Amino acid sequence: MFNAFIQVVRKELLGAFRQQSDILNPIWFFVIVVTLFPLGIGTDPALLARIAPGIIWVAALLAALLSFERLFKDDYIDGSLEQLMLAPHPLTWLVSAKIFAHWLLTGLPILLVSPLLAVFLSLEVNTFWALFLTLLIGTPILSLLGAIGVALTIGLRKGGVLLSLIMLPLSIPILIFSTMAIDAATYGQSYLGLLALLAAMLVAAVTLAPFAIAASLRVSVS
Amino acid sequence: MFNAFIQVVRKELLGAFRQQSDILNPIWFFVIVVTLFPLGIGTDPALLARIAPGIIWVAALLAALLSFERLFKDDYIDGSLEQLMLAPHPLTWLVSAKIFAHWLLTGLPILLVSPLLAVFLSLEVNTFWALFLTLLIGTPILSLLGAIGVALTIGLRKGGVLLSLIMLPLSIPILIFSTMAIDAATYGQSYLGLLALLAAMLVAAVTLAPFAIAASLRVSVS
């Protein structure tokens, strides 16, 4: 069973690496969105530093959102998803593998590139660490929640924007806790409690979401 | 020839209205993104009003971006695009019709909903009008530029994020001019010059972009 997990992750990564640009794409998107904001809002470094965590988090959310489509949609169109549902392994498990691969391809790059953005937006070291930690815990939750949304909308043509509609409200709590933690860090307060809360949400998501996703898939692909 | 234009627009709208949610989706997305920011950044009204135009514009950009995929991608997958390229009418003309329909389905709703957002983000009347006018002129340019990006990436699997990479640099000038105009309005200055500039860009885009798009399509679909 563990082997099945590995196989699925391996296939996903292989596909992504085949199109080398695919790995860099989420990073680029993320970088570009973050550069748009100074252009739209103004270049005062103090103002930028103040709104930076919010911007980075919203950008992460949108980067995730843009990449969700590919989580199951391609598989649905070419029939791989059907086949995955007919594999002799628990669907929850296979689905978890796909989500893990998705996080490796979208969440992780965002983490890696966040120091660069901290420089662009003149962030303090302390704030940056809070941002990094919240991203580390928060992005997997985003991937899991997004997967539920995708699984629900997959059978519908043009589910793209419907997906964001379903998913954004779900991700608001994460956004709020994260920015609270970052704010606390900026003012030099402890934000461990908030991190713990996020971690608890992650645990809950990891254990429950795969079931929701598997169930939704059984409904959507029928 | 004009008849061909009408036919294409009609078909696009018909398809969108068939899925009623499709018409509401861009609006929802837009509203949600705009409400995310106060959550991410904090609710100080002065701060919000200051960054509001930038946020609204960036949200409009992203809403457009999310919907571009559907501009040609579905058509490409089901073969309609191929057939459109084999129609006995100039491709530039048919392409213009598609873009016009796209604007009707994404740009226009954003315009319609912008008063609501102005209220959310405590905008002044003067600022709002500038915002409205820049959106009115700017969103068609976005649709045209986005179409170039889509046409270039259509044949590629997973062009989604590549598309944003191509498109965002293209749309930066519009973003900058628009927020400049809005800022000018906020400080009570005249922003007619900037609007004229945007309008000139629109004219240029309307006349040139269809050729770039048609050429790109001939490359991508081959």
Added chain:
Amino acid sequence: MAFASFSDFIAMGGYSFYVWLAYGISLLSVVFLVINTVSKRKKIFSQVEQRLLREQRIKAAENKEGIL
């Protein structure tokens, strides 16, 4: 010579970190570009070789029975 000694030269009037960082990264990126370019050429060669091999395989399989 603008510097009195070699260690002065390394110190760059107190800006050593920035100057050498700039030069170092620039050099690295150029080296990266050169390596990329040369290895591209090698890759094309090996691709062509592989294709020649593949054509041999196709020919070998051409007249076998029971093949779809």
Added chain:
Amino acid sequence: MLQCKNLTCVREERILFNNLSFTLSAGEILHVEGPNGVGKTSLFRLLVGLSSPYAGEINWQQQSIMSDRESYYKTMLYIGHKSGIKPELTALENLQFYHDLYNPKVEFDAWEVLMLVGLVGYENVPTAQLSAGQQRRVALARMWFSDCKLWILDEPFTAIDKKGVKVIEDLLIQHAKKGGMVVLTTHQDLSIPTEFYKKLILHKPTTGEQYV
């Protein structure tokens, strides 16, 4: 043994078929026939458990297929209208994945299999760049290394050239002789000797049966 009892399939409030029952035992090939839109694909999706019937039951070895999906899927191979092949991966990678996830116990040499399905020389090309028939061959290649007893094939011959059709038919016969079972549809005439297969002909429901 695959057994369907009194199956009724309803799609969008329209009855496709009603009270359909049949049994398939080891060594049998079942050719499901019927005009376009009669419900062959819908039937197959019931058989593999992708959708569930409006009424009736489907049993595999006396057990409802839904009761233990995983062990059913261990013995069932489904190839549908859509191929399930990842276009950005090569034929080799696709097959390796299907082998490792679905039939890991079978000994297999992907190169050999690809030779058998006539894709020598295309092993390392992304499948997106293959022709329609070649892509279909990659999907069908799974039959060459499957240890599943039950094969469910929805129009396997689509886009396959004549020589290919012949080879696949031989493979089906061989599978049946080894005690396997095959359910397939195709709009072409099978050139399999008639003693090897039986037919199930689906009809449009007559006016009386349209509503249940």
Added chain:
Amino acid sequence: MLQCKNLTCVREERILFNNLSFTLSAGEILHVEGPNGVGKTSLFRLLVGLSSPYAGEINWQQQSIMSDRESYYKTMLYIGHKSGIKPELTALENLQFYHDLYNPKVEFDAWEVLMLVGLVGYENVPTAQLSAGQQRRVALARMWFSDCKLWILDEPFTAIDKKGVKVIEDLLIQHAKKGGMVVLTTHQDLSIPTEFYKKLILHKPTTGEQYV
């Protein structure tokens, strides 16, 4: 008259065919044959101008097809592997669109046409909810109201049932008798009388021709 001179097609640095020449005159049906992956679809995409040949020229009525695309497209109907049917629109709406944009001068009654292709009762169902063969029928329905002289059909019989194949073949013969031209591929045997059509058989390039 459709005329191809010395066509060479290269895909991804691989030569598919080399120096292919043929002519098609009014009233002729050309059946392009060849095993999977030999380049039939690639040839058709050259013929309709979707891609351009590596070398050689394609003329329609003595004029290069690229020189005046629009007037060529007025007389050419292409139905490819992909159907070009919008899944969210109904069959009726799809046909109406194709009529109005491509053959606006033909008088036509969409209901009538849909009856002829056997989709009575499915006129107002979104095509996404039709079966594979029914979707294909919607695409093929364009032949019934086309005033184009040249039809280029890439595997038109895919997913069509036997009765349907017969009807389409009759339609092709009729079109040829009226002075039309047809280029088609299919892996099934045509049951058209042999005097009505000629064959073009594509081969893999031999070793000598592999490089130009």
Added chain:
Amino acid sequence: MWKWLHPYAKAEKSYILSGKLMPWFLALALPTFIVGMVWGLAFAPADYQQGDSFRIIYIHVPAAMMAMGAYSTMAIAAFIGLVWQIRLAEMTVAATAPIGAVYTFIALFTGAAWGKPMWGAWWVWDARLTSELILLFVYLGIIALYNAFSDKVLAGRAASILTLVGVINLPIIHFSVVWWNTLHQGATITKFDKPSMATEMLIPLLIMIVSFAAFLGFMVLYRFRNEILQRESHRPWVIALVKSSSSNDSQGA
């Protein structure tokens, strides 16, 4: 005007010609690079305001200039390629983009490393910086697009179209960024007032510019040859080339 080029419009001849030109470019690039760098780093006098940090200029400015130069090359080549359907020109576009991107990156990075001691921040949203950053994005977009196509003929054409679209866009970006920036905060970079440069500072700079230009030419030719090989790899002359090189390898081993 293009008559002289015509005989070489055939790929094989271009391959040979560019192979002959390459050493000359390298012969210009290497010595100038060594001379310019040693002179600039060790012999040019320190700046009276910026001290020794100004020595970054010897790579910063050449890189920035040649980043633009590379783009102009690409734009011209793209135009020729699309209008006259010359595939070799499209290959030039593809060959040049990565070099332009690396130069742009160098300009950005050295600028940032210079900005930290001078302005106290690695990055500010100044007009010049912003447009340079966007230029980098444009380059990356072109490269990514080119690599995403597997058929290199199509890839070249797509990249050319994008390059041309970028040409229209770049001046707009330039001006929009300048106006936008001056409206908000004209005073961010007053610390950077350009001193009229002393000759002993200027000469190594000019030498470095020549060196960067020559190196650009060398790399473009090298990559151009790669492109030709890739696209003509079904032609007998390429096969012969490959065969002879592999037999050389086996003899050497």
